Amino acid sequence: xxxxxxxxxxxxxxxxxxxxxxxxxxxxxxxxxxxxxxxxxxxxxxxxxxxxxxxxxxxxxxxxxxxxxxxxxxxxxxxxxxxxxxxxxxxxxxxxxxxxxxxxxxxxxxxxxxxxxxxxxxxxxxxxxxxxxxxxxxxxxxxxxxxxxxxxxxxxxxxxxxxxxxxxxxxxxxxxxxxxxxxxxxxxxxxxxxxxxxxxxxxxxxxxxxxxxxxxxxxxxxxxxxxxxxxxxxxxxxxxxxxxxxxxxxxxxxxxxxxxxxxxxxxxxxxxxxxxxxxxxxxxxxxxxxxxxxxxxxxxxxxxxxxxxxxxxxxxxxxxxxxxxxxxxxxxxxxxxxxxxxxxxxxxxxxxxxxxxxxxxxxxxxx
Numbered sequence: 191x192x193x194x195x196x197x198x199x200x201x202x203x204x205x206x207x208x209x210x211x212x213x214x215x216x217x218x219x220x221x222x223x224x225x226x227x228x229x230x231x232x233x234x235x236x237x238x239x240x241x242x243x244x245x246x247x248x249x250x251x252x253x254x255x256x257x258x259x260x261x262x263x264x265x266x267x268x269x270x271x272x273x274x275x276x277x278x279x280x281x282x283x284x285x286x287x288x289x290x291x292x293x294x295x296x297x298x299x300x301x302x303x304x305x306x307x308x309x310x311x312x313x314x315x316x317x318x319x320x321x322x323x324x325x326x327x328x329x330x331x332x333x334x335x336x337x338x339x340x341x342x343x344x345x346x347x348x349x350x351x352x353x354x355x356x357x358x359x360x361x362x363x364x365x366x367x368x369x370x371x372x373x374x375x376x377x378x379x380x381x382x383x384x385x386x387x388x389x390x391x392x393x394x395x396x397x398x399x400x401x402x403x404x405x406x407x408x409x410x411x412x413x414x415x416x417x418x419x420x421x422x423x424x425x426x427x428x429x430x431x432x433x434x435x436x437x438x439x440x441x442x443x444x445x446x447x448x449x450x451x452x453x454x455x456x457x458x459x460x461x462x463x464x465x466x467x468x469x470x471x472x473x474x475x476x477x478x479x480x481x482x483x484x485x486x487x488x489x490x491x492x493x494x495x496x497x498x499x500x501x502x503x504x505x506x507x508x509x510x511x512x513x514x515x516x517x518x519x520x521x522x523x524x525x526x527x528x529x530x531x532x533x534x535x536x537x538x539x540x541x542x543x544x545x546x547x548x549x550x551x552x553x554x555x556x557x
Contacts, residue, residue, distance in 0.1 A: 194223050195363030202367040206525060207545055208375040216371050220364060228357075230347045232324065235372060236275050237341035247276060247341065250372075271314045274301075278329040279342050283308065284362070287316075287327040292350040294323050304353040318346070325350040330365040343368055378548075385551045408438045409554060412462035412495060416471035416485035422537045423468055423508065423529055430543055430550070437554065455491070463504060464553055465495035469517075470510035470529070481535075482510040484517070492521060506549050525549050 198220070205212070224230035236247040241261050249260045264276045271277045278285045286305035289298035295316040302310060305328075318324060324346035334340050343365045351357070411431070415424055431439040440462055442455060459465075469489055470482040495505050507526045509517065517526065527545050530538035 193360055193363075194227075195360040195367070198367045199363050202370040205371075205374070207548055208371055208378050209544070210375065210379075213371055213375040217368070220368065224345060224364070228326075228345075228347050228351060229349045230345045232318070232322075232344070232346040233368075234344045235341065235368065236279070236344065238279070238339075247273075247279060273317045274314055274327065275329055275342050275344050277308070277312070277314060278331060279339065281306075281308070282331050282339050284331060284358075285313075285327075285329045286353045286358075287313065287329070288325065288350055292325060294325055295327060296322050296324075305358065322346070323348045328361055330362060332365060332369040381552065382548070385548075389551070408436055409464060410438045410440055410462040411554075412459060412465040412491075413439055413441045413468075414465065414488045414491045415468040416488060418471040419468050419485075420470070420472070420510075420529075420537075423542070426537070426539060426543060427466060427468070427508075427546065430547060433547075434550070434554070459491065459494050462495070463498065465492065465505040466508065466550075467492040467495075467505060468508040470508070470513060473514065480514040481512045483514045484509070489518060489521065492524070496521070496524060503553065506546070506553060508546070525553075 198216075201216070221230075221233060224233065235250045237250055238245055239248045239261070240246070241248075241263060245264060247262050247264065249262070262276065263272050264280055266272055271280065274285065274287060283306040285303045285308065287295065287301050287303055289295060289301055291298070295301070296318065298316070300310050301313045301316070303313060316322075316327070326347040326349065328345045328347075330343050330345075331339050332341050332343055345361065345365075413424075413427060428439065428441065431437060440458055442458055467488050469484045469492065471485045472481060473483050492505060492507060496502050498504055502524045505524055507517070507521060507524050509526060509528055511528045511531070527542070527549065530541045530545075532538060
């Protein structure tokens, strides 16, 4: 069954660059979906961090740039858990908290965990605001790539909900995707800061009076496309490279219909250390539902260039969204930009340039 959570998972696996506006839009879609289906009104992310001399949980606002709102201890001096989210974090167990009388949680002293069956006497008091109307609180631990717990996500509904296998799976998928979107945005923000600092340092050194001039060896970047490639995309790529003074763009635009790669092409690929490959071309049939297919020669050239790097770090693929087939499996690990177009197929230049510039900076300066 294709649920919202499944589609969200597919999105989170495909996205690499998460800018602020992307994060906000996706989080708002999640909030709207959970509100409409389960009347979930509160979603909070609690991340572990250092609180004085011990580990604590920092409550983080998902939308407002990851703003830390409060910090709480896991246990009080008497050894009791300070909150229900602290209990779920420490036990590394998901919890589905209700009370047997289906009342608001703030009105209850005894709670039932329908997910991990934690005994009621071990569940600490509910500590949301005094006017909270939540009747169901779902707490899901989140882990890093090494499966180490890094926090919990708490979702609260103003309705009483019985647990079900479907809801467990859906909420776990959504929690996992919130984690990925949040941390990829954090990584992107840090990467942008580091890149700007690195470039500023390079500029400072370059302009320094004490800087000793050396022979300039420019990086050669190969740009490949079909003869029928969209000129708006090619034009923006070539224009963008005017900002990279230490790079030489080698643009080879031709169509090898016979599939034979000539010696000149082979030599130019050998001379370049990096490559940008705009693989899409318009299909011949103007009435086709999918408007683009991939030029096979450009795909071959991308494969040739990628062989120069162990981790595919030296190439970028640019592709139109409305394409006939999926990208070949062997090229899926490569950083890929899907050309942003509006309903009238006009290029969103600002979004395209920002994403491409980010990947070019990462490819050239952060290897």
